[in-house]
Amino acid sequence: MWQLFQFPLCPFSRKVRLALGEKGVGYGLIRESPWEQRDEFIDMNPAAQTPVMRDPDTGMTLIDSSAICEYFEETIDKAPLIPGQAPDRAEVRRLVAWFDQIFYREVVAPLLYERMEKRLVHRKSPDAAQLREAMKRANTHLDYVDYLIDHRRWLGGPLFSLADLAGAAHISVADYLGGIDWRGHRSTREWYAGLKSRPSFRPLLGERMEVIAPPDHYDKVDF
Amino acid sequence: MWQLFQFPLCPFSRKVRLALGEKGVGYGLIRESPWEQRDEFIDMNPAAQTPVMRDPDTGMTLIDSSAICEYFEETIDKAPLIPGQAPDRAEVRRLVAWFDQIFYREVVAPLLYERMEKRLVHRKSPDAAQLREAMKRANTHLDYVDYLIDHRRWLGGPLFSLADLAGAAHISVADYLGGIDWRGHRSTREWYAGLKSRPSFRPLLGERMEVIAPPDHYDKVDF
Missing domain, CATH: 3.40.30.10 (Glutaredoxin)
Incomplete structure (x- = not known):
């Protein structure tokens, strides 16, 4: 295995x-x-x-x-995650890269640094200004995710794809670290609730990182 | 077009x-x-x-x-750039990601910031300590490229691939910005000389970024 x-x-x-x-x-x-x-x-x-x-x-x-x-x-043929023709596949890969690079660098990485690495490695407190900045950027980026969800069935287009999984992966870490303010992002919230209820997502929501507790709503499908 | x-x-x-x-x-x-x-x-x-x-x-x-x-x-079927079976293709993609993420972040991005963006956008001089650090990291990373070339026909394995092109792309920008000390990297230098002589590479070597001149050896196949 x-x-x-x-x-x-x-x-x-x-x-x-x-x-x-x-x-x-x-x-x-x-x-x-x-x-x-x-x-x-x-x-x-x-x-x-x-x-x-x-x-x-x-x-x-x-x-x-x-x-x-x-x-x-x-x-593995089961559950194609980069589906469709070449242009559809390019759009899925674009969005995966957007989450892996932009959303990660501007939101997830600073949250991980301030809330996890500083505590575990440097034994320091997080910088409140840095956290606020990361949350502000998260808010702007979730506006873009709202826009995508309002215009498509799934993030990458008409079909469920790796773009949805990449988005859910990064957003879930930001949410665990208290970096997401869900008010004003109803479209993304409904999409994310659907992702949370998938069997593939359940094991992740149950896990905890030592010394860091997520907010109460973190593992709830209704939040 | x-x-x-x-x-x-x-x-x-x-x-x-x-x-x-x-x-x-x-x-x-x-x-x-x-x-x-x-x-x-x-x-x-x-x-x-x-x-x-x-x-x-x-x-x-x-x-x-x-x-x-x-x-x-x-x-486009011509000139497969992610060739071979799934494990070979994974190795090509790993190396492309290594250049695009690690080599870029630790070498190319700081060189671009210090030598290009500071000059064009902020009208400031580069920080010599930052340049030295980027060159030191370039040196360490080229040791790894030497190691790959010493053990394989091409960077990603027995076949020419996108790993070679990604490597050449990042190294060429670092070289343009004076960030590569070629002494001690004979294997990488010979591989890079071969890349430079390909018709696909020639147009790039002739181009210049305004206000920034490359070192003399930059566009020479023998260097």
Whole structure:
């Protein structure tokens, strides 16, 4: 069975886990804290980032969340996550990249740094101004997600796709860290409630990162 | 004919241009300076990043360098750039992501900021300490590229691939900005000299970014 090296609040690992869940691929979790720079982990992945997937029977290692998702999209027919023709697939990949790069850099990464890394690694308190800035950017970005949902059945177009999973993965980490103000984002909230109720999402919502508690609404499908 | 919105030192646009060149896809260049945040450009791409490709006849827009490369890989059979079986393809995508994320963030982005953006936008001089740090990281990363080249025919494995083009794209921008010390990287230098002599690379080497001159060796195949 595949091993997935990850930590509970890694949005890229969450995206991969949601994809594996939709496709019915079994895997075991291995806890990895990339900020500890464990030698064996860096030997496996010089980029020192989660997620990494490893098949202990064959020794095959898959690295980078997009490469991992493309790999399972190519090898597992069930539940196509980059569906449609080439232009539809380009739109799905654009949105995945938007969440993985823009939304991550401007919202999730500063929240993770202020609320998780500072506490776990540097034993410091979060900077309230930085948190406010990240929440403001989250608000602007959720306006764009609202706009997409108002014009399409799913985020990437008429079909459910990896864009929905990438969005849900990043938003869920931001939400865990108290970075999302849901008022004023009814469209995104309804879409996200639907995502939360999928069987692929349930295991993630039950997990906790040590010393950091999510807000009360975090794991509720009705919120 | 496709229009490519880009600026001469955008490594992601360079990667796309090399891929289009290998595949024989024609395109016209449209100069876009993302730091100017032009309204029409942001309307087209809310991420406000180059490259963007647009077909003016159909109105089709492709956004994000990886989505663009995957699109042409799916639609143009000539010169496969993500070749082989699923595990080989995963390795190519891992290395493309390594250049696009790690090498870009730690080497290319600080060089672009210090040497280009500070000059063009902020009218300031570069910070010598930041430049030194970026060059030190470039050196470490080229050690890894040396290691790959010493163990494989091409960066991603036995076949020429998008990993080579992504590597050449990022390294060429770092080299233009004086960030690469080639001493001690003979393997990477020989591989890069081969890339430079490809017809797809020639047009890029001849272009200049206003007010910033590259080092003398920059456009020479023998360097």
